[in-house]
Amino acid sequence: MKGYSVGKPSVKFRKENKIQTVQHSLAIEGNELTGEQITAILEKKRVLGPKKQIMEVQNALQVYDSLSSFNPNQEKHLLKAHKLLMQGLVKNAGKYRTGQVGILKGTHVSHVAPPAKQVPHLMGELFKFLKEDRETSAIIKACVFHYELEFIHPFEDGNGRMGRLWQQLLLMQHSPVFEYISTETLIHEKQMQYYSVLEKSDKAGDSTAFLEFSLEIILIALKHFKSAQRPQKANSTDRIHFALEHFRENSFSRKKYLELFPEISTATASRDLALAVKENKVTITGEKAQATYKATTPRLK
Incomplete structure (x- = not known):
């Protein structure tokens, strides 16, 4: 999402986001440790719980760090990340599977992955798509990679975790804002739908259903992040500062300013912008409702 920008989140916010991401990504796979327990593990404190679940958290925290x-x-970095994520949990951490796998839904098999001998070729083609495709948008490519990894199921275990992790990495490559966004929280909340769209896409031989679901999740996560960063009960100075961080070098109207702060009136927005002009923080072009504003100096990217 190019151009999407806010002030840099606090260290506390980043820590909380990492804990949420780890908790919910592992919860999707059945890990029952709480946010408080994961925080304790992060802080090197002793935690009582199943040894395997504690190791899953320790590994995930190491990967996210x-x-x-x-x-x-x-591709070699994918294998390195899988080795860190699954060390001590599976025998072949960091290596593609050598046997056949299927995904159970209840008592029936919902998806049979491609034969193990095809995995290296299929994964090579998937990374070729990442490197060479110039037509597909970065966000779509991230979602496509997530789906295709789940379809190929290249590892003995940890495929879901790796699919979500690599989608986040690809999104972060596109925009740093995704470092502070946890789509895993929303996927956990919509876990049944997540599995349903994967199965629907598998049966259709088309990733459209999964892409639509993923894009909706990303949009909701961005909106939640934006809302969390927006100053609450802010004064004119706070609102102006936030708006300039958001719009940066782009021009904006009073209407766009109001979209950032829906709790204030049109009159208050006008007073804010008049103050910004008076303090030489923005320049104004045009008059009244047709006026546009722009920061007087470029904001740092």
Whole structure:
């Protein structure tokens, strides 16, 4: 989402987001540890719980602490991340599966993955798509990769975790704002729908249903993030500062300003903008409702 910008979130916000991401991504896979327990593990405190679930959290925290070291366009980095994520949990962590796998839904098999001998070729083609495709938007490519990884099911275990992780990495490559957004929380809330659209896409031989679901999740997550960053009970100075961080070098109207702060009146918005002009924080072009505003100096990217 190019151009989407807000003030840099606090260290506390980033920590809370990481904990939420780990908790909900693992909860989708059956891990029952709470946010408080995951916080304790992050802080190196002793936690009582199933050994496997504690190890899943420790591994996931290690991976999310290392996000900046992974290049999402490199297949070897996918294998490295899987090794970190699944170390001590599966025998072949960091390696593609060598046997046949299927996905059970209740008592029936909802998806039979491609034969193991095809996995290296299929994953190679998927990374070729990431590197060479110039027509598909970055956000769509991230969602496509997520779906195709789930379809190929290249690993013995941890495919869901890796699909969601790699989607986030690809989104972060597109815009840094995604470092602070947890789509896993929303996917967990809509877990049955998540599995349903995967199955629907598998049966149709088309990823459309999954892409529509993923894009909806991303949009909702962005809106939640924007709302969390918007100053509450702010004064004129706070609102102006937030607006300039949001619009940066782009021009904006009073209507657009009001969309950022729906709780204020049109008159209040006009007073804010008049103050910004008076303090030389913005320049104005045009008059009254037709006026447009722009920061007097470029904002840092």
